[in-house]
Amino acid sequence: MPAFKLLLVAACSLGFVSASLSGDLTGTGVRSVFPGDSDYASASKAYNLRFTFNPAAVVYPTTPEEVSSVVKVAYDNNYQVVPRGGGHSYVANSLGGKDGSLVVDMSSMKAITIDSSANTAVIETGNRLGDVATTLNAAGRALPHGTCAYVGIGGHSAFGGYGFTSRQWGLALDPIFAINAVLANGTIVRATEESYPDIFWALKGAAPSFAITTSIEVNTFAAPSYAIVMEYSWNDMDYETAGKSMYSFQNFSLSGPAAPFGGELVIGKGSQEGKVSFAFTGGWYGDEGSAISTIQPWLDVMPSPSSSRLVGDGTYIDSVAQLSGTTLDTSSAxxxxxxxxxxxxxxxxxxxxSLEACTAFMQYLASEGFSSNTNWFIEVELYGGPNSKIQEIPNDATAFSRRDTLFTFQLYASSSNYLPPYPDEGFTFLDNMVTSVTSNMPSGWNYGAYTNYLDERLQNWQTLYFADNYPRLRSIKDQLDPHDVFMFPTSVEE
Structure with a gap:
């Protein structure tokens, strides 16, 4: 980083912002919050309280033109810029991932325009997933996306965006046919496969390294006429049975269950050492009455569940609400x-x-997980299988790679009371959790990691996140952002 930028970062960490930046931002007319302002603490608060960063300013544009004017100010004043949609970056990259960044908060840009004749929509990136689902559903339409209602559509779709409908519709970024964005020099572009194809390719998988996306244009899908959530649980399953159960779920997934089916295994702490809680949550979006029969081949080789039920009233939007577990109206709470x-x-x-890897993973959870002083859970999300839409698109068709994935594991551990400080043991607990799987697979096993579950301690993240697409991303970064305006700890390097 240039010495001048280092000085700016140091100054901002002490609560100082250059008069030039302050004056220039004020001159744009865009609402700006600076260190020392009464609302600065709330404006700069991270979702993950493990992180505390001090942005140079947080600005709230209302139009693409205002975004452009803010980026130009940052460029002229040698400040680095990050966009913030929902603010749910696991490592607080939406605050810059460090002190001294200029945060462009998109929460004032929440328009959703639906074209019912073309079945398309334009969605500004200040929207949260719950609000997108509700608005589209009112028009009988839907998109693939994750279950957490408060997550922002901008970051979610920028880095992939898996959801229970992804096996039939793809990732959240896949229906996007145009992206409206502001580049590092303030230029406003509409990127498509035909216009700015390199930019479009990079924005579909690594957008915040290249631009601030102000809106996405998407092809929507007809909301399913029937949808239901399936829940099965096995309390206190011994680790050997749990390993066999995950392995059998893998075999079932490889057999190619119908595309209107999506789901995940959810593993948690058992009530005694040597055991885990083992559960399955699934979504069914096909014919009424066909949900259970779809997963019956797996249930036939499983122990009898402790509990099982179908949840919901059969409507698609109710299934979204059931999976979220929170209100879909994110302005209400x-x-x-x-x-x-x-x-x-x-x-x-x-x-x-291998069965050995599955068993070693469960053994680790049943022993180290039982003694851990964290609140942890594991989700094993079904991406692939022969009928998965995600895999129909080649790995190099977008910046998002790893489309040949079968499962994505989310390994997540909170502090005991969900508040700081975070225990050091939590880091080694999760690091070794990954090793329990990878060390029981052949050397060179080509596994990856998911950019929406960011890990600031991850080694070789460039390959694990982006695989063979990373060299092309670096080349595009060098052309579009040679001054590294859009920079954060896991941004694409020049």
């Missing part, structure tokens, strides 16, 4: 916070986990 560390594993479908 405040957003949550947490203090946590997370990691991920994306397992290659062509080289699935």
């Amino acid at each position: 405040p957003d949550a916070t947490d203090t946590f560390y997370a990691k991920s594993i994306m397992t290659p479908e062509g080289d699935p986990m």
